[in-house]
Amino acid sequence: ADQFQAPDYYNLDDLLSDEHKMVREASREWVKREVSPIIEEAAQKAEFPKQLINGLAEIGAFGPYIPEEYGGAGLDQISYGLIMQEIERGDSGIRSTASVQSSLVMYPIFKYGTEEQKKKYLPKLASGEMMGCFGLTEPDHGSNPGGMTSNFKDKGDHYLLNGAKLWISNSPFADIAVVWAKNEEGRIHGLIVERGMEGFSTPETHNKWSLRASATGELVFNNMKVPKENLLPEKSGLGAPLGCLDSARYGIAWGAIGAAMDCYDTALRYAKERIQFGKPIAGFQLQQKKLAEMITEITKAQLLAWRLGVMRNEGTATSAQISMAKRNNVAMAINIAREARQILGGMGITGEYSIMRHMMNLESVITYEGTHDIHLLITGADITGIPAFQ
Numbered sequence: 434a435d436q437f438q439a440p441d442y443y444n445l446d447d448l449l450s451d452e453h454k455m456v457r458e459a460s461r462e463w464v465k466r467e468v469s470p471i472i473e474e475a476a477q478k479a480e481f482p483k484q485l486i487n488g489l490a491e492i493g494a495f496g497p498y499i500p501e502e503y504g505g506a507g508l509d510q511i512s513y514g515l516i517m518q519e520i521e522r523g524d525s526g527i528r529s530t531a532s533v534q535s536s537l538v539m540y541p542i543f544k545y546g547t548e549e550q551k552k553k554y555l556p557k558l559a560s561g562e563m564m565g566c567f568g569l570t571e572p573d574h575g576s577n578p579g580g581m582t583s584n585f586k587d588k589g590d591h592y593l594l595n596g597a598k599l600w601i602s603n604s605p606f607a608d609i610a611v612v613w614a615k616n617e618e619g620r621i622h623g624l625i626v627e628r629g630m631e632g633f634s635t636p637e638t639h640n641k642w643s644l645r646a647s648a649t650g651e652l653v654f655n656n657m658k659v660p661k662e663n664l665l666p667e668k669s670g671l672g673a674p675l676g677c678l679d680s681a682r683y684g685i686a687w688g689a690i691g692a693a694m695d696c697y698d699t700a701l702r703y704a705k706e707r708i709q710f711g712k713p714i715a716g717f718q719l720q721q722k723k724l725a726e727m728i729t730e731i732t733k734a735q736l737l738a739w740r741l742g743v744m745r746n747e748g749t750a751t752s753a754q755i756s757m758a759k760r761n762n763v764a765m766a767i768n769i770a771r772e773a774r775q776i777l778g779g780m781g782i783t784g785e786y787s788i789m790r791h792m793m794n795l796e797s798v799i800t801y802e803g804t805h806d807i808h809l810l811i812t813g814a815d816i817t818g819i820p821a822f823q
């Protein structure tokens with residue numbers, strides 16, 4: 434009875450292939466076995482559980498859709514989404530590590546890198562032997578990354594990189610970082626920087642109440658010498674990092690469903706067992722309203738994510754369509770976490786249950802990869818043709 438029951442109110446499984454279901458089961462089993470038993474303590478201690486890296490690699494969470502010749506799992510976009518869903522059912526911070534490694538480190542190297550860069554980095558990133566992070570956000574440029582001031586100068590045989598990035602997932606332990614900075618003409622380029630290079634440090638950000646099982650930090654470049662072969666040559670401009678965000682945001686649209694499912698499942702089971710006024714609280718209309726709205730919203734979010742996955746497979750999904758799913762599904766999950774927490778009464782605030790941890794994690798998820806507001810403005814710009822960012 435204490436087994437997680439995956440909600441599937443509209444028989445979405447009928448839309449999945451055998452491979453999708455196999456991939457999902459493998460991820461679900463791994464999360465149950467390796468993540469659920471240790472995650473609460475890791476979050477309480479504010480430690481990223483590094484022992485999960487090998488398992489994440491084994492379930493194909495590092496580069497699910499990167500071709501097998503580069504060490505990736507060679508799966509389609511729906512499988513990628515299902516893996517993110519299952520991992521985030523465990524914890525958004527662990528899913529963050531998978532998102533960053535796959536969509537923000539492997540993806541730009543795969544899409545914008547040279548053959549040598551792909552061969553050098555991708556297989557090691559896929560196996561977890563090497564971990565990466567993604568530096569776009571700066572202290573003074575979050576929602577507006579185009580205003581970044583990190584910059585590099587051509588010094589003949591190398592580049593000289595200066596600047597700082599803030600709020601970087603995995604920076605405290607990453608071996609490499611894909612960093613976005615402007616050249617002397619002010620054009621944004623991606624550079625692969627490696628731990629140990631002179632002038633590079635990665636101080637950790639402490640005292641987070643959210644994503645506590647994920648390590649977050651800065652990237653500081655102080656006259657850092659970067660070898661010229663570390664520039665990603667195939668795409669430049671703000672569209673290059675935003676293209677990576679499209680892939681990560683798509684994964685988050687699925688991931689958030691996992692967190693919501695776990696909250697819903699926990700609240701439903703609790704409501705059926707908890708007796709007050711002589712009957713299970715699930716028998717009261719107020720609690721049924723919460724639970725019925727939860728399953729409705731989860732079902733709508735599943736349909737959005739599945740359809741987006743089909744369009745991602747076809748290569749037809751637009752950035753604005755991805756924004757809508759990221760925004761809707763994360764808001765759906767955080768609302769469900771808040772309602773589910775109430776169904777558990779006082780028990781809901783303890784670490785005995787996962788809901789409060791999900792709720793706090795989702796406060797980051799609703800802000801990173803484009804805030805809730807920014808995604809609304811992306812939809813607004815798309816339907817009116819008038820960008821309202823400035």
Ligand code: TGC
Nearest residue numbers: 529532569575576578579602671672675676752801802803
């Ligand atoms: P704008 O003028 O609209 O666009 C500049 C250029 O970029 C192109 N473009 C895109 N390309 C690919 N994918 C997208 N999603 C794109 N959106 C825009 C656009 O066509 C244009 O190309 P070109 O060739 O004409 O130059 O740019 P803007 O400066 O007005 O900004 C638009 C805005 C606000 C939507 C954008 O800056 C934005 O999305 N801001 C949010 C920033 C953000 O999401 N940061 C995330 C940082 S990474 C992170 O949070 C990781 S958390 C990871 C984890 O732990 O899971």
Ligand code: FAD
Nearest residue numbers: 567568569570575576600601602797801802803804806822
């Ligand atoms: P701001 O941009 O200062 O926004 C503050 C508020 O103003 C928000 O509510 C926003 O919606 C609103 N706002 C901003 N502009 C407008 C506008 N035009 N119209 C209306 N409202 C507006 N970044 C990375 O590069 N790599 C990472 O790995 C990474 N990991 C992260 C991990 C965590 C735990 C967190 C919290 C963040 C992470 N980020 C990362 C950064 C994240 O992407 C930014 O926090 C996010 O883009 C918002 O930027 P900001 O925090 O500077 O907020």
